[in-house]
Amino acid sequence: MSPVITIKDVAREAGCGIATVSRVLNKSGAASAETRERVLDAATRLGFSFNELGRSLQSQRTRTIGCLVPSLVNPVFAEAVQDLQKEALGAGFQVLLACSNYDPALEADALRMLLAKRVDGIVLTLSSSAGNPALEHLRGQGLPLCMLYNSPVEGVPSAYVDNRRAAAQVAAEFARLGHRRVAFLALRFGASDRSHERYEGFRDGCLAAGLEAPELIEVDEAIRFEDVKLAQRLKGPGALTGVFASNDYLALSVIGALHDLGLSVPGDVSVVGFDGIDMGLAIRPRLATVVTDAREMGRSAAQTLIGMIDAQGAATDQPQNSQKSPQKTPSPELPGMAFSFRRAESLGPARGGGTDDGQAATSPPS
Amino acid sequence: MSPVITIKDVAREAGCGIATVSRVLNKSGAASAETRERVLDAATRLGFSFNELGRSLQSQRTRTIGCLVPSLVNPVFAEAVQDLQKEALGAGFQVLLACSNYDPALEADALRMLLAKRVDGIVLTLSSSAGNPALEHLRGQGLPLCMLYNSPVEGVPSAYVDNRRAAAQVAAEFARLGHRRVAFLALRFGASDRSHERYEGFRDGCLAAGLEAPELIEVDEAIRFEDVKLAQRLKGPGALTGVFASNDYLALSVIGALHDLGLSVPGDVSVVGFDGIDMGLAIRPRLATVVTDAREMGRSAAQTLIGMIDAQGAATDQPQNSQKSPQKTPSPELPGMAFSFRRAESLGPARGGGTDDGQAATSPPS
DNA sequence: GCTTGTGTTGGAAACGTTTCCAACGCAGGC
DNA sequence: GCCTGCGTTGGAAACGTTTCCAACACAAGC
Numbered sequence: 001m002s003p004v005i006t007i008k009d010v011a012r013e014a015g016c017g018i019a020t021v022s023r024v025l026n027k028s029g030a031a032s033a034e035t036r037e038r039v040l041d042a043a044t045r046l047g048f049s050f051n052e053l054g055r056s057l058q059s060q061r062t063r064t065i066g067c068l069v070p071s072l073v074n075p076v077f078a079e080a081v082q083d084l085q086k087e088a089l090g091a092g093f094q095v096l097l098a099c100s101n102y103d104p105a106l107e108a109d110a111l112r113m114l115l116a117k118r119v120d121g122i123v124l125t126l127s128s129s130a131g132n133p134a135l136e137h138l139r140g141q142g143l144p145l146c147m148l149y150n151s152p153v154e155g156v157p158s159a160y161v162d163n164r165r166a167a168a169q170v171a172a173e174f175a176r177l178g179h180r181r182v183a184f185l186a187l188r189f190g191a192s193d194r195s196h197e198r199y200e201g202f203r204d205g206c207l208a209a210g211l212e213a214p215e216l217i218e219v220d221e222a223i224r225f226e227d228v229k230l231a232q233r234l235k236g237p238g239a240l241t242g243v244f245a246s247n248d249y250l251a252l253s254v255i256g257a258l259h260d261l262g263l264s265v266p267g268d269v270s271v272v273g274f275d276g277i278d279m280g281l282a283i284r285p286r287l288a289t290v291v292t293d294a295r296e297m298g299r300s301a302a303q304t305l306i307g308m309i310d311a312q313g314a315a316t317d318q319p320q321n322s323q324k325s326p327q328k329t330p331s332p333e334l335p336g337m338a339f340s341f342r343r344a345e346s347l348g349p350a351r352g353g354g355t356d357d358g359q360a361a362t363s364p365p366s
Numbered sequence: 367m368s369p370v371i372t373i374k375d376v377a378r379e380a381g382c383g384i385a386t387v388s389r390v391l392n393k394s395g396a397a398s399a400e401t402r403e404r405v406l407d408a409a410t411r412l413g414f415s416f417n418e419l420g421r422s423l424q425s426q427r428t429r430t431i432g433c434l435v436p437s438l439v440n441p442v443f444a445e446a447v448q449d450l451q452k453e454a455l456g457a458g459f460q461v462l463l464a465c466s467n468y469d470p471a472l473e474a475d476a477l478r479m480l481l482a483k484r485v486d487g488i489v490l491t492l493s494s495s496a497g498n499p500a501l502e503h504l505r506g507q508g509l510p511l512c513m514l515y516n517s518p519v520e521g522v523p524s525a526y527v528d529n530r531r532a533a534a535q536v537a538a539e540f541a542r543l544g545h546r547r548v549a550f551l552a553l554r555f556g557a558s559d560r561s562h563e564r565y566e567g568f569r570d571g572c573l574a575a576g577l578e579a580p581e582l583i584e585v586d587e588a589i590r591f592e593d594v595k596l597a598q599r600l601k602g603p604g605a606l607t608g609v610f611a612s613n614d615y616l617a618l619s620v621i622g623a624l625h626d627l628g629l630s631v632p633g634d635v636s637v638v639g640f641d642g643i644d645m646g647l648a649i650r651p652r653l654a655t656v657v658t659d660a661r662e663m664g665r666s667a668a669q670t671l672i673g674m675i676d677a678q679g680a681a682t683d684q685p686q687n688s689q690k691s692p693q694k695t696p697s698p699e700l701p702g703m704a705f706s707f708r709r710a711e712s713l714g715p716a717r718g719g720g721t722d723d724g725q726a727a728t729s730p731p732s
Numbered sequence: 733g734c735t736t737g738t739g740t741t742g743g744a745a746a747c748g749t750t751t752c753c754a755a756c757g758c759a760g761g762c
Numbered sequence: 763g764c765c766t767g768c769g770t771t772g773g774a775a776a777c778g779t780t781t782c783c784a785a786c787a788c789a790a791g792c
Contacts, residue, residue: 002506002507002508006777006778006779007778007779008778011742016741016742017741017742017743018742018743018778018779018780019741019742019743019744019780019781019782020740020741020742022779022780022781023741023780023781026780028780028781029740029781030739030740031740031741032739032740032741035740035741049478049481049482050482050778050779051423051482051484051777051778051779052482052483052484052778052779053419053422053423053428053483053484053777053778053779054423054747054777054778054779054780055778055779055780056419056747056779057417057419057420057423057746057747057748057749057777057778057779058746058747058778058779058780058781059747059779059780060747062419064462064483071448072438072444072445072447072448073441073444073445073448073644075439075441075444078438078439078441078444079438079439081438081463082437082438082439082465085463085464085465086465086467089464089475089476094462094464094479094480094483095462095463095464096430096460096461096462096463097447097451097461097462097463098451098455098460098461099448099451099452101452109455110455112415113460114460115415116415116416116417116418117418117419117430117460118417118418118419140368141368142368252645252648252649253648255648255649255650256647256648256649256650256652259650260650278439279618279645281622282618282619282621282622283618283621283622283649284621284622284625284626286622372747372748372749373748373749374748377772382771382772383771383772383773384748384749384750384772384773385750385751385752385771385772385773385774386770386771386772388749388750388751389750389751389771392750394750394751395751395770396769396770397769397770397771398769398770398771401770401771416748416749417747417748417749418748418749419747419748419749420747420748420749420750420777421748421749421750422749422777423747423748423749423776423777423778423779424748424749424750424751424776424777425749425750425777426777
């Protein structure tokens with residue numbers, strides 16, 4: 001429609017060369033007050049704005065970061081991405097988003113496209129990070145990289161929580177309330193590192209606390225519970241008294257389903273989640289869970305990545321004094337991020353179990 | 367790190383010119399079988415992949431679409447964006463994402479950056495679309511545009527639901543169950559077209575059904591309800607018997623809060639939401655709400671936009687036979703998308719109200 | 733007056749691609 | 763044997779920008 005204005009048009013309008021226009025508009029290099037005036041004037045009069053494509057091609061930086069997550073339906077990722085985007089915007093970066101839907105093939109495809117678009121760096125959550133060929137390929141490119149929610153892999157920083165440690169703490173809470181027989185309910189056990197780690201941490205925690213090893217119950221994508229194996233494990237002798245769901249989203253639907261089975265939470269069964277999504281505080285009983293800060297996770301990943309990008313740029317600009325300083329960017333190995341356990345109504349003393357301080361556990365959340 | 371491979375490297379390796387490489391790799395133009403072989407071979411040996419920057423600069427198309435939504439924390443937007451991205455990917459487009467956080471200044475900023483990055487089109491949800499200067503600016507650019515969740519503005523297609531009609535139906539449901547005094551609870555009334563439209567539709571529906579005009583209660587960002595004005599309107603004579611929340615997210619937290627106030631849902635107060643997010647089915651009582659298909663909304667917006675982009679491309683390619691056909695792309699005015707009312711437990715007969723068929727309304731959802 | 737320096741300017745190359753077009757080799761028809 | 767035409771090829775321009783560098787004007791120092 002309206003003709004696209006380029007730097008050449010501005011140059012013609014201002015009666016000078018394109019180099020001068022570039023210098024003035026970028027405040028790089030000097031120009032006489034009078035010329036500057038003319039250029040600025042021409043630019044606004046024409047409504048000029050830079051074409052970032054030309055700029056990026058020349059400068060070899062796009063000021064765009066790629067972001068790959070499994071899904072936005074899980075609020076944890078939605079929040080992380082939202083704050084990542086916000087943080088990036090503050091630093092002048094745009095975000096190119098892709099969802100893998102937990103499919104490794106899509107992951108690889110998406111990463112290829114991000115590379116082709118020449119993003120300056122990538123934040124990614126992989127289904128499985130250890131030995132992932134796509135990840136190896138990325139590392140080979142020397143592109144700044146930061147993982148999100150994945151446990152860090154040698155040489156790649158990550159914004160994450162220590163799933164094993166957190167899950168072990170959940171086990172301790174169950175034990176404290178007299179539970180003896182509990183289960184781990186995993187939504188996508190085969191396709192998720194995080195599910196695995198949480199299970200292992202939980203199992204180890206249970207064993208350490210003298211509980212039986214937890215049963216592992218896998219459920220498929222659907223949130224429908226009419227047919228679930230869980231039901232048959234909740235009644236009769238030797239029934240489970242507690243369930244640890246691999247994330248809050250799953251935990252909430254479990255609570256609803258238990259309700260329909262005529263079981264009360266936490267009277268008959270206790271339920272604990274993982275993530276600390278807001279919705280867990282909106283329902284009654286409130287959801288006991290491992291609270292993590294998804295937004296902080298997103299921000300942290302963005303900061304780390306942008307730090308790496310800036311460092312890389314600086315290294316290229318000033319290669320002379322990198323003589324003695326370490327060649328390779330130190331690749332900040334972030335510590336795992338903070339989490340806390342939220343005691344809330346969905347976790348109570350074991351049904352009929354002898355507890356030390358079971359009564360106190362139904363107190364309102366901290 | 368690893369040297370970036372360009373088409374020139376491939377040409378040298380294959381012993382031919384860059385034009386030939388381009389033709390072979392793009393399958394545009396002919397080449398002898400032998401040359402093709404050599405080029406293909408060289409490309410894979412070197413691990414070549416196109417630099418989309420150079421490509422876009424030359425072809426004037428980036429195969430990237432911009433997407434601007436207020437927030438990803440509301441699951442409705444998260445789902446819409448997710449499916450929009452999926453649909454776009456299927457058509458070979460990437461998605462550049464921005465969140466405005468309901469801030470018009472950020473909206474404008476983000477749109478400027480999307481334009482500078484030369485996206486091929488934009489899908490956007492604006493706080494307020496009528497007479498929005500940023501929107502006018504975009505239209506002036508002649509850039510393909512499709513709104514999401516906003517009511518369509520003259521000449522700009524939109525994937526949306528008819529908020530007024532849907533809200534009026536909610537009023538009818540309240541009336542059917544004998545409610546006389548109800549309220550509309552709005553989360554961000556000042557900054558959202560959608561909130562406004564829902565309120566107006568609800569008010570008109572109430573009046574049409576012989577109810578009093580609903581009270582309008584605005585709440586701020588926080589989901590904390592300890593201090594809410596709502597509480598005082600729920601007890602004593604003339605108390606409200608029903609609340610229509612401007613979206614499901616808000617409705618769910620209202621239910622939790624009412625619980626804490628010692629009020630039962632739907633025994634004392636009925637609650638209805640808008641959107642139909644999954645979580646509404648996970649809690650008990652299940653949330654009665656207007657069910658919309660967020661994912662379909664995202665897909666539809668993507669399809670419409672990509673259709674416009676393709677049409678634009680075709681028009682530029684073949685300007686000769688556009689003689690008699692309409693100059694301007696017909697800008698498909700989409701009809702509002704389907705929605706349905708979900709009767710669920712959170713909506714029951716009015717407390718002490720004389721109802722026609724109140725009992726049937728507590729039946730399980732359809 | 734000539735050199736030297738400083739401050740301002742614009743031409744041109746480069747970034748990686750697509751595509752126009754001219755050039756070339758070669759077979760077939762006369 | 764020459765012209766035509768076709769299939770194949772590569773040089774070069776173009777997309778919009780940044781930046782190097784040479785050119786220029788002008789003042790100051792000798």
